[in-house]
Amino acid sequence: MALCAGRGHLSGRTPTRICGASPGRTGCRETVPLDRAVRCVAFIELDTSVPVETNRFGLSNAAQFEAILGRLDAMLTTRLHGMVLALKNGIPTIAIDPVSGGDKVTRQAGKLGWTEVFDPDLVSDEDLSAALTRCLSKAGRAKACLVKDAAILSLADFDTEFEAALQVPARPELRAHLIPKASKVREWRKRFKAWKRRRRAKTSR
Structure with missing residues (x-):
């Protein structure tokens, strides 16, 4: 199996536990700490x-x-782009909004009808493991494909709606409450980078 992560993409945090279920299975075969996750998940x-x-x-x-x-x-x-492009291709996505309390990632997921989205200050290791199990199941793949199809249909009148939206006066004060708060994401990224350095050191021996 393959699980995508990348620059700006959260692929784990120590000691995040990753579910090793295979696609099509409804149960989790094994739950392992992040430093052993490579045995069942290809990052x-x-x-x-x-x-x-x-x-x-x-x-x-x-x-x-x-x-x-x-x-x-x-x-x-x-x-946001990681989530949207994945769902565009029918790929189940675990999205963690980097803004505490939720911002554009959460809003876009809600607009698309995708539910596997989490707050960085509230999500737990167990939440991520359970979400991965759901995403790797047949039902998870089917749901992602339904979201993809619904999104395509929703764009049928996009040009007209976009033109109308350009006529609406700007109201920047409506975004005043969306100023990002400090969250755990920066800490997670730092810990994940440290884990990658340790992993590279082991493989280079």
């Missing part, structure tokens, strides 16, 4: 940064990103 890092000179993996456009993304079993991300 594939992807980077959505552009231009290509800043992309760590040489990806220069969305088509290249999606060509890899479409072969994954699940996506684990803190980024």
Whole structure:
């Protein structure tokens, strides 16, 4: 199986426990600490940064990103584009909104009807493990495909709606309460980078 993670994408935190269920299974075969997760989950890092000179993996456009993304079993991300592109390809996604209390990732997931989205200050290891089990099941894949189809249908009148939206006066005061608060995401990223350094050190021996 493959689980995508990447720059700006949260692929784990010590001691996050990752479920080792295979696609199509409804139960979790094994739950293991992050440092053993590689035994049952293949982590594939992807980077959505552009231009290509800043992309760590040489990806220069969305088509290249999606060509890899479409072969994954699940996506684990803190980024809006990671979630949207995964669901666009029918890939079940565990989305962790990097803003405490929820911001654009949470709102977009709600708009799409996708429920596997979490608050960084509230989500637990058990929540992530259970979410991964659901995403790797047949039902999880089917739900992602339904979300994809519904999203495509919702864009039928997009041009007209977008043109109308441009006529609405701007009201920046409505976003005053959305100023990001400090959250656990920065700490998680730091701990994950430390885990990757330890992993590289072990494999280079």
